[in-house]
Amino acid sequence: MGLGDKIKHAAEKVGGKAKEATGDATDNDRLKAEGKAAQAKAELKQAADKVKDAFKKH
Secondary structure (H helix, E strand, O other): OHHHHHHHHHHHHHHHHHHHHHHHOOOOHHHHHHHHHHHHHHHHHHHHHHHHHHHHHO
């Protein structure tokens, strides 16, 4: 997995956290849910990156 992809996935997670925080501040449940979903998606991508890296090492 390339460094660019890892940075992109980390940025997606940060964006999700920001979206969730904005939804929390504005009492917007839809925005909070979208932020949480974006974070979960980014975490899955990051986990996949780690698995791919582990297979490359062996």
